Amino acid sequence: MPDWLGNIIGQDLLDGLNYITNGKHLMWYASVRFTIIAALLGAGFALIFGLFGAILLNSKFLPLRGIGLFYSNIVRGVPDVLFFLFFPLAFEQLVEWFFALSACSAQELAENIGKWPPCPDAQWFLGTYEYLLLASVSLGIVYGAFSANVIYGAMQAVPKGQLEAARAFGMGPLSVLLRVHIPQMWIYALPGLSNVWMLLLKATSLLSLLQIADIVLWADRLGAPNYLKQVGLVHPDWRWRYYLVLFLFYILVTYLSERFFNYLRKKLGRGMVEA
Amino acid sequence: MANIIELENIEKSFGELKVLKGISLSAKRGEVISLIGSSGSGKSTLLRCINMLEVPNSGSVKIDGEEILLKGNGERREPADLKQLHRIRSKLGMVFQTFNLWAHMSILENIMEAPIHVLKRDKKEVREQALELLQKVGIADKAHAYPNQLSGGQQQRAAIARALCINPKVMLFDEPTSALDPELEGEVLRVIKLLADEGRTMLLVTHDMKFAKELSDKIIFLHGGKIEEEGEVKEIFENTKSERLRQFLAASGH
Ligand SMILES: Nc1ncnc2c1ncn2[C@@H]1O[C@H](COP(=O)(O)OP(=O)(O)OP(=O)(O)O)[C@@H](O)[C@H]1O
Numbered sequence: 271m272p273d274w275l276g277n278i279i280g281q282d283l284l285d286g287l288n289y290i291t292n293g294k295h296l297m298w299y300a301s302v303r304f305t306i307i308a309a310l311l312g313a314g315f316a317l318i319f320g321l322f323g324a325i326l327l328n329s330k331f332l333p334l335r336g337i338g339l340f341y342s343n344i345v346r347g348v349p350d351v352l353f354f355l356f357f358p359l360a361f362e363q364l365v366e367w368f369f370a371l372s373a374c375s376a377q378e379l380a381e382n383i384g385k386w387p388p389c390p391d392a393q394w395f396l397g398t399y400e401y402l403l404l405a406s407v408s409l410g411i412v413y414g415a416f417s418a419n420v421i422y423g424a425m426q427a428v429p430k431g432q433l434e435a436a437r438a439f440g441m442g443p444l445s446v447l448l449r450v451h452i453p454q455m456w457i458y459a460l461p462g463l464s465n466v467w468m469l470l471l472k473a474t475s476l477l478s479l480l481q482i483a484d485i486v487l488w489a490d491r492l493g494a495p496n497y498l499k500q501v502g503l504v505h506p507d508w509r510w511r512y513y514l515v516l517f518l519f520y521i522l523v524t525y526l527s528e529r530f531f532n533y534l535r536k537k538l539g540r541g542m543v544e545a
Numbered sequence: 546m547a548n549i550i551e552l553e554n555i556e557k558s559f560g561e562l563k564v565l566k567g568i569s570l571s572a573k574r575g576e577v578i579s580l581i582g583s584s585g586s587g588k589s590t591l592l593r594c595i596n597m598l599e600v601p602n603s604g605s606v607k608i609d610g611e612e613i614l615l616k617g618n619g620e621r622r623e624p625a626d627l628k629q630l631h632r633i634r635s636k637l638g639m640v641f642q643t644f645n646l647w648a649h650m651s652i653l654e655n656i657m658e659a660p661i662h663v664l665k666r667d668k669k670e671v672r673e674q675a676l677e678l679l680q681k682v683g684i685a686d687k688a689h690a691y692p693n694q695l696s697g698g699q700q701q702r703a704a705i706a707r708a709l710c711i712n713p714k715v716m717l718f719d720e721p722t723s724a725l726d727p728e729l730e731g732e733v734l735r736v737i738k739l740l741a742d743e744g745r746t747m748l749l750v751t752h753d754m755k756f757a758k759e760l761s762d763k764i765i766f767l768h769g770g771k772i773e774e775e776g777e778v779k780e781i782f783e784n785t786k787s788e789r790l791r792q793f794l795a796a797s798g799h
């Protein structure tokens with residue numbers, strides 16, 4: 271910040287301004303992108319898993335319906351924090367196990383029982399973006415199970431006559447699904463899906479569990495007490511202030527989401543009964 | 546003349562309830578047949594057996610000389626060849642009691658849907674025909690409206706246009722006016738009359754005896770899952786044989 275600004279707004283304010291625009295804070299603000307990416311990507315996966323799950327639940331064929339039931343009931347029962355820890359790790363080790371089969375010699379495999387990975391070549395180094403993708407898939411799997419349930423209910427809510435008319439005009443099962451059933455389902459699914467989105471959004475605050483330097487991790491670091499002048503402003507434990515900012519951030523995003531869903535409802539509700 | 550519809554010995558049960566107990570009927574090209582009978586006598590079920598919205602437990606359905614292939618027995622009977630079924634269905638123009646226009650599409654889109662996506666016809670040509678049909682049923686100005694913006698009578702006329710646009714061999718009507726306010730019935734009946742006068746083959750379930758009388762070549766009276774009496778209009782109304790039909794006609798004001 272230029273010094274002359276201090277004359278206008280006062281030195282204290284200028285110090286404050288300098289503080290919240292220092293390098294670390296800028297990195298904090300930039301880390302919002304991880305949250306946004308995880309939320310949007312996670313929602314995309316959740317929608318895809320949810321749609322497939324719902325189609326399975328709606329299937330007349332018992333084994334398919336069984337898979338749908340298994341997915342939606344089991345996964346909904348797992349705490350999202352646990353799944354968040356479990357899935358990326360399990361996936362990483364599964365991949366490493368496949369690597370190990372070809373990369374490690376039989377001798378190494380035999381010697382290093384109990385060690386992971388069995389040989390250095392099998393090590394898979396994951397960067398932030400790989401973790402982010404795995405995090406998004408985790409979110410997608412967990413909230414896909416909720417979405418599957420919501421979408422299944424919405425598919426049941428579509429009046430039978432609408433589907434019957436489609437069949438009567440010679441549409442096959444896939445056409446009925448894609449041209450009538452799914453397009454009409456959205457308006458009934460929207461309230462439930464908006465809830466799922468809110469939950470997913472909140473779950474993005476778990477990204478730091480995967481070593482991603484997200485907004486929560488940064489708030490933690492920046493808010494920690496600092497007694498060294500050379501590291502920046504000297505302040506005691508300020509974490510609660512930083513968490514407050516996070517609250518405001520999530521409330522803002524929730525508010526924007528709410529408006530977006532209202533807009534969607536109007537758009538999708540064209541011609542449909544107000545659901 | 547060739548029979549366009551030929552039903553042979555149709556039986557249908559829902560669980561323990563035997564609704565149709567062996568019904569045979571045929572419709573020639575250009576014939577208008579009205580199905581009458583008291584509520585619950587199985588009129589809708591019979592009509593829905595023709596396009597396999599309900600699969601009969603036994604008996605056969607032939608459309609335009611082609612028998613719809615079925616496999617399995619009784620409750621588990623189902624269409625054997627889905628391609629054939631879809632092809633045959635797209636020759637049958639069904640009009641429902643509750644219209645069942647697709648709510649997420651405009652009227653024009655409703656009408657163009659099956660010709661384009663089922664029959665794979667040229668979009669431009671279908672559009673022209675659709676607009677002509679809307680003109681014919683008298684709601685040309687509603688082409689871009691959504692079904693819920695129309696009155697019941699307008700919706701039913703749109704549904705008739707939708708059925709006509711697949712150039713069906715037969716029109717199937719299931720009580721097309723009974724969900725309508727009395728003052729809206731007339732506009733729909735006029736359209737149906739117009740189609741009858743054009744020489745279309747039609748099967749019509751109706752409670753409206755006056756209309757059945759005016760329109761039909763033949764009337765079929767269902768009772769207890771069987772055809773109790775059938776014949777030409779004159780025969781049915783002036784020379785009623787069965788006591789039940791006499792009672793039924795008396796109850797509906799004839
Ligand atoms: N899907 C179904 N499941 C079980 N029972 C059914 C089903 N459809 C019809 N029924 C029963 O079959 C009988 C005949 O029904 P249907 O709708 O064919 O009568 P309808 O003659 O059309 O009567 P309405 O004049 O009231 O329309 C009724 O007792 C009805 O309850």
Ligand SMILES: [Mg+2]
Nearest residue numbers: 588589590720
């Ligand atoms: Mg009926």
